[in-house]
Amino acid sequence: MNYKDKIILAPMVRIGTLPMRLLALRYGADIVYTEELIDWKFLRSRRKCNEILNTIDYIDQTDGTIVFRTCKEEKEKVVLQLGTCDAERALKVAKMVENDVAAIDINMGCPKEFSIKGGMGVALMAQPEKANTILKTLVKNVSIPVSCKIRIFETPEKTLELVNKLVSSGIKAIAIHGRTRDERPQHAVHTDIIRYIAESICIPVIANGGSKEIEKHGDIYKFKELTGCTSVMIARAAEWNCSIFRKEGLLPMDLVITDYLKLAVDYDNSPSNTKYCIQNILRDLQETPRGRQFLECQTLEQICSIWGLGDYCQEKQSQYQKMGIQGRWQVTP
Ligand code: FNR
Structure with missing residues (x-):
């Protein structure tokens, strides 16, 4: 998995299931993230080859629901995003899926109550040691690349301090949503802080948060230029019209x-x-x-x-x- 110069479907709960990920790839996305999958839910599942659909299914043993479905077409391009607050649990999941996905990402940006109460998502940004331990444990023990997705702090300096700590774990890339934990999608995205980080670190930075200004494919490159990042990750613009990934232009x-x-x-x-x-x-x-x-x-x-x-x-x-x-x-x- 190479994170340079890529256009990426962002992780989105309930949106980023297999059909939407494949659609994004067929329209031109280079990499697709799964929706956030919670570690303990994943650990309740069992892997099964579905020979009728030609998919790999992870099926919850308690209720038979599908926790994660994937297939060969996306294998080299799908990043499984985990919600976790525990290195050991994260590693167990990563070991379960390491031969089925291209990379693992840890969600450190979700500001929802469910995540914060569970010590996951943006809560990890307040616990850099713990965040670093989770990433380091994965980097050391799995054969596929590891990354994380964060939000920003109020200042570039404070954000960089955290990022440096995370990067020291050996992650291969970091996605940055250019809003603080208290800012909402309607707030302006802080492209200057994303740029400051991109110019300060050596691993690929994936810029995120630009959907409000991304109305056509060309706008993706404007966001990339504004943020000085090698890659761009798109959520809402793809949720509304997945053909945003098409170089040839939007479809009706x-x-x-x-x-x-x-x-x-x-x-x-x-x-x-x-x-x-x-x-x-x-x-x-x-x-x-x-x-x-x-x-x-x-x-x-x-x-x-x-x-x-x-x-x-x-x-x-x-x-x-x-x-x-x-x-x-x-x-x-
Ligand atoms: C999200 N977002 C999100 N982020 C994440 O890390 N894991 C997730 O599972 C989700 N789920 C999710 C669902 C839906 C419906 C939306 C709209 C968003 C946040 C998302 O990945 C992204 O960071 C923000 O939406 C900002 O990017 P855009 O929308 O400006 O491109």
Whole structure:
């Protein structure tokens, strides 16, 4: 895994499941991060080869839900993002997946109450020793690259102090979301602090937080230039229209939904996760008559019918049934 000069799909809970990651890759993303997966949930799962879908599934042993599904197409490009506060647990997960993914990332930027209370996400930025120990443990003991994703502190100097501590663990790259833990997406992103870090350290810095200004593919390069980083990571702009990764330009929303739905059907994605992702593409359009019809859908086939893929879905699903697919696994909501 090389982190230089890359355009990357950011980790996004519930959005970054297999169909969206593959769509991002097919549109031109170089690297795709999984949604944040919590270590102890992962440790409850068991690895299984799904020979019908040609996927590797990590299935929760307590309720049969899919914790993580991946496939060959993304193997060299997928980074598994972990939510953890414990080096030993993180290492156990990393050992479980090291042959299925290209790299491991530790989430040190999530400001949600769930993460902070559990000592994860942005809580780790207040505990540099612990953060360093987690990273060092992984770097020493796994064969794939390790990285982390952080937010910034109020000053460049304080941010650099933390970054230097993290970099000393031997990580191969660091993604920096240019907002502090108390700032929200509507606040301006501090490109100057990202740039200061990028100019001060030797490993690749991945700039993040620019979606408000990224409306077309070319804007990605503007953000890259502003931040002085080698690589850029995109979350919301991709959530709204994944074709932002296309060098050739954005595709119309309906085409993006159609492309996404085909992958959701091919990889037997759960109706609830599929619906959630499409809701985040439609946004205000959920208020239109077609949007309201969509909101009433409960099955993948019903959703597919709205975009003219009802037959495609029906054929694929009956083919999977004939091949003996075991139940319909649900992706964790
Ligand atoms: C996120 N973000 C996030 N970050 C992370 O490290 N792990 C995660 O699982 C998530 N989940 C998530 C879900 C959704 C729906 C959104 C919108 C965001 C934060 C994200 O990766 C990114 O740091 C910010 O959204 C800022 O980047 P953009 O949106 O300006 O490109």
